[in-house]
Structures are given as C-alpha cells and as structure tokens.
Amino acid sequence: MKNQQADAVEMQSIYKYFDNFCALNAVNLKVRRGSIHALLGENGAGKTTLMNILYGLYRPDGGKILINGEPVEMKNPNVAIEHKIGMVHQHFKLVENFTVVQNIILGQEVVKAGCVLDLARARKQVMDLSKTYGLAVDPDAKIEDISVGMQQRVEILKALYRGVEILILDEPTAVLTPQEINELVNIMHNLTEDGKTIIIITHKLKEIKKSSEYCTIIRRGKYIDTVVVKSVSEQQLASMMVGREVSLVVAKAKADPGDIIFRIDNLTVEDNRKIERVKELSLYVKRGEIVGIAGIDGNGQKELVEAITCLTKVKAGKISINGAELQNTSPHYVVENGIATIHEDRQKRGLVLDFPVKYNLILENYNKPQFAGRSILKEPAIHQFAEDSIRRYDIRPEDCASEPARALSGGNQQKVIIARELSENPELLLAFQPTRGLDVGAIEFIHSALIKHRDSGHSILLISFELDEIMNVSDRICVLYDGRIVAEFLQGEVDENEIGLLMAGGERKNGI
C-alpha cells in the first residue's frame, strides 16, 4: 500500500555538475499529493535540470529522490514512467509527421497479434481520455497541421495515457495566447481534482498566482524557499527569484510622437515555399514612438522582418524611411538609411559567436573611417570602442572585449547586440523578440534601453510574441494575424484579453 500521508515527490539535497559547473547545489523539493506546485527561477537557475533528474533524463551527482515516501533510483525515463511520472517539455517532443494518436501511443502501442498496430482501439482509448479531462484534440490530424495549444494537449494526453499521477509541465505557457493559458489552468485544476499532482516550471509570476498553491524558488542552482502562493505578492516572488529588488512595470513618460518617418504600404511577402505570409500589410511609425506588433509566432513576423531588412524579396508593396524606398535593395542600404535591427535569433543572425566581442561590436561599422583606414583595421580604436560600449551597456564580464561572444551569457550577448545597433543612433530600431529567453533582470535593462532610445527622439518597431512585453513597452499596438494588421490601439486603450482574442483570429468587439 502506498503511504497516503507521504508527499508525492520529495527530492533531498540534489547535486548536479556539468563539467566543473555546479548546476544544482543541495536543492530540496517537496510536493504535496494533489497540489499544483510551481518551480520558479530565472533562466539557467536549474529548474529544468532538477526536473530532468526527476524524470530520469539526467543522473544526479548526489541526493535522494522519494516518490510517495519511497526512495527511488531514477536511472532512466522508464523508471519515471513506471512510477507514473510524466513530463511535458518546453519544446514539445512530438513526431511532426505522425498523427495525434500515433504520437500518444508511441512506445506503449496498442497491438494485436504481438506487434500489429490496432489503431482503431488506440483511437478509442485516446478519445475516452480526451473526454474525461476536457482535452480537445483531433485524433487523426498530423502534428504539423495543428495549433501549438493542441500540441500541448497532445503532450498532456501522452502522459495521461501512460497513467501518470505526477505531471511535470516545463514552461507550459511560453507559447500560448491568454485564452489558451486560461484553458490550460482549467485543465490543470481538472487533473488535480482527480488526485493528480502537477509541478509547473515557469518564470512567469502571473501564472503562478493564477494556478499554483505552492511555489519553490531556485536561484543559481541553490534552493531559496518554498512559499504558499496566496500569502506572497508577485513583487516578493520576483525579488526572491532575482535576489534583488526589480521593477516589474516599465517606467516611461508618455510618448510625444512627431512626423511619420517609416511606413509600409500594402506589403506582400512570400516565404520560400511561395506561400504568402505577409498580405497587403500597411503600417507607419512616427518619430519618438514605440509601435508594438502583437501576434502569435508564425503569423508573418519573420517574413515582415526579413522584408524590412532586405533579407528576402518583396512580392508587392513599398517600405520607406524618410522617403527612401527600401524594398528589394540590400541589407547594407537599409543600415545606411538609419535602420538598425535586433534579430530574433541572436546566435544565428545577431552575432558571430566565435568572433571576439569587440569585432561583434563593429560588424556593421567595420568599414567606417574611425575603425578602418584603407581596408586595414584600426585595432586600438576598435578596442577603445569596445571598452566604452561594455561600460555603457554594463556587459559582463567587464574584460570580455577579446573573449569570443560564445562565452557570454544570453543576456550579455543581447547587450552586445543592442550596444552595436544603437551605436550609430539609428532613426528606427527594429526589435524582433529582443528579450527572448532572457531573465527578469536583463529584460528590465533592455526595456529601459529601448525607452531611452525613444526618449532621445528616435523610433522603435517592436515585434514580440510576449504580449506582456508589447503591452508594457509600446505606445501604439498593432495586432498581426495571418499576415495582416487586424487591429490597432493606443497604449491603455485595450486589455490583454481583447488583444489575445484578436491574436487568435477572433473578431474585434468594437472598432476604433
């Protein structure tokens, strides 16, 4: 008999080293059966590592794991599965060209005659589960054709199909719209009512308040505290997570927009498969204004950015800054005309990872007279410029000018990009997911850098999948859905639920 009083999960002083780096240093976690327990920490704090240990993907270098009061050695995921532990990873582990049913049964297939798949029976089992817990899925659709929200429900069904009692959700809300998040919270409550235990890994405070009863905070691999969520504020949680006071709301003055300097007229862009991703899109940005484009990933953001930066051809329409037409010219011409860009993937497009930081800082200006005379690089000037930038943008470690960019943390890599892009005082800064994957401290820094740039009389076009970021930073918000701007609001005119609905393709309730 299971000990009914025992905690569902107890992890005692867990250690984990990667080479010489101590990822987890005596971390404890106690999760009560039937509760929703949040695991809070910044990026790289060790939350996911801890859960990977619980799920048997990593072996701990020290410590004990008890499931329902009994010590268990988590050698591999099979042991975790035997103990009815399931995990939904942040990046879904689904086979894209398999159907929903195939994905759910994979590894524990329903078979007849020993090995022949019995898909009809499997489908029925899946649909029964789907009905019991209110997880709507289309059993015969392929994963590549369904929405991210449904993919997540498939992942949860996959765990339930294996009879899990303890479900780990790794950053489950990162890719969801506000409506989908509410739906997920409902599903989580359905599951706990049925006696299941849920551990949710997150760095989003709002969702912890919304969903969880308990919260354990981890900072840089160390256990900080476990609190009852009701009894603490978001501000307190943030301070515990970061280790200092942080401001959650971006402080900024009201915008004072001037003339229109940048405009896009009836822009149409195709992707490399000749499918129209941006459809007759028009927008403008005024001097001294931050325009935010809200939208779910995959609604044309990538193609829009590539069109503005001339990384892709425009099929129709015009893009212009101060009257100069940019479409189908060259990235160099775009930079020359005062547009700087923070790309979505800083490691792929933002930096040459193996170059030292100082060269990364002059990637766009290497041929300017201050850095190069007659094609020969002026090393002392470059070094001096790097030192100045590092000081101004607080890039750490301070002596990183000659270190490869690869050696920096994600937040500091992003600061290098921002230092470079803002160094020429661009008329327009195009910021695409500027805080992707960064922690609260770095986000705060980058947001204030954006606002400082606006306050000095320049413009910013912010494209982000994080609705909070759009709502906090923008002066004017455009909602992008299916390649079109479907609505436009001034800051404060609208709440996030309405924008969330529009982002998901819903109708606008009242026009502007």
Place this chain on the structure above:
Amino acid sequence: MLISILLAVSITLMYAAPLMFAGLGGVISENAGVVNIGIEGMMTIGAFCGAAVGYFSGNPWWGFAAGGLSGGLLALVHAVASISFRADQTISGVAINFIGPGLALFLSRKLFAGSAMTKPVEHPIPTIFGSYAAKSSNLLIKAANIEMTVPIVFICALVLWFVLYKTSWGLRIRSVGENPAAADTLGINVYKIKYVAVFVSGVLSGFGGATMTLAVMNYFTQSTISGQGFIALAAVIFGKWKPHGTMAACLLFGFAQALVVLLGGSNSKIQIPSSLLSMLPYVLTLVSLVLFVRHSTAPKADGIPYVKGH
C-alpha cells in the same frame, strides 16, 4: 512483340533486383535516421562473399546468406562509428566504401590463388521455372524465366512496408528517424533501434551484392559493383524514403540498364555507341535527382547523430 516485351521486363527485373535489395536497405537505415552512403561497399563485400561461398559450397543459397551476413557485419562497423561514436555519417559511409572493395580484393587474392576475380559459380540462383523452361519449347516461358531473387526482393519489400507502417516496431523506427528525443523520452531505446536498422540495412545490401554475383553474373570481379549502391541511394531519395517508392525508382533504373543491353545488341536497328549507352543509368540517376528531389523530404533527424540530453 509480346515476347520482346516480356524479355525487356525480365531483363529489367534482373538488373533491378540488386538495386531493390540495396534500396530497401537504404530505406530502413534512413528511416531510423542513419544515412548509409556505405551501401556500395556493403554490396561489394556481399557480392564477393556470395560468389566465394557459392563457389566453395556449391550451393547458391549458402552464398546468398553469406553475402547478407557479410554486408550486415560491415554495416556494424558503420553503426559503431556513426551511432556510438557519432562520427559524421557521410565520412563513415565513405570509409565503408573503401573497406568493402579492399577487403573483397584482399580475400579474393588469398582464396583464389592471387586472382582479382573469383572462379565462376557452378550453380547460380535457380530461376522460377527452373529446368522446366529449358525443356519447354514455349518461348513465353523462356522469356519470363526470371531468377528466384526477384520474387524474394518483392516479398522483402512487402514485409518491410508492413513492418514500417503497420507494426509497433515500424512506428518506433520511424519515430527515431524523425525525432529521436521524443522517442527517448517515451522510453524507446534509440541506439538499439538504430543499430538494428543499420544491421538490417547491411544485410539487405549484402543480398543485393550477392544477387549480382549469383543471379546476374556468376563470378565476382572488382567492377561487379560499380555504382549500384549509389544508384540505390538515389532511388531511396527518388522514392521519398518509402519502400514502395524506392522499388518503383529501382525498376526505372533497372530499365535503364536493361536498355543498355537491349539497344546495345548487335542486331539492333539503331546503332548507339556502347560507351554512350552505358552512361544511361547514371545520367538517368542524375536527371531524376535534379528534377524530383526538391519535392521529397527526408526523415527529419536523418543523418544527425543522436546525443542524449541535447
């Protein structure tokens, strides 16, 4: 007319059979996410072992089995390098393509008194009508008298298709080729599946090689396998990594080789220089790849070594 069509079909099948075996080998390996450039080398060693064992034992089926086994063993070298040690699969495959012919030549010189070719096999793989065809005066039966390896390869294709698409093993094999991390988290042993798939791939390639020396020709020389492995690989891509598609592509390439024979005959009305004709299968491979590969998608994780926890 009927007879010449039947003859064309049976020559096509004869040349296609080795390609089909090797192509099926490519299908299973690539569906499990391991690119197998080494098919050529595995075919060569299979062709030699098939001929040698067939010659010494006097029984073509022993030769056929030995060909498969030798291909499978050589494939294990590829598996160890590319799965366990995560070597680049293309480079490991190229190495196999050097080892296969080298080993075959070395063994040939050892076993056949320094000769670079084996002695002719006395009993090749029997044909479907066997001695009945020889006695029969019916020209149709003579024309349709194909080797037993042809029905065997079609059975293999059917079995492979059934396994890949209708069984739990197939679901697992394909999941490993598409998204090994997903398979791993569900407790599927990714490395084991890849090993088995690569071994089976080698066995099938070895069968392909043995088919060349036991059914198409009856001895092994250094030029017995000259590009068939690569043509089979092209057929896999052309056939969209599916057994039925690959079989169809192999038939097309087999037909090209049959044309070389049919049009190259001295009694043919149109005289095409034989050196141009022999280019046909290779040119066809290139052209088909250029024209059709764009529309074909490989298993997502094909060619990428799987590292746990990344």
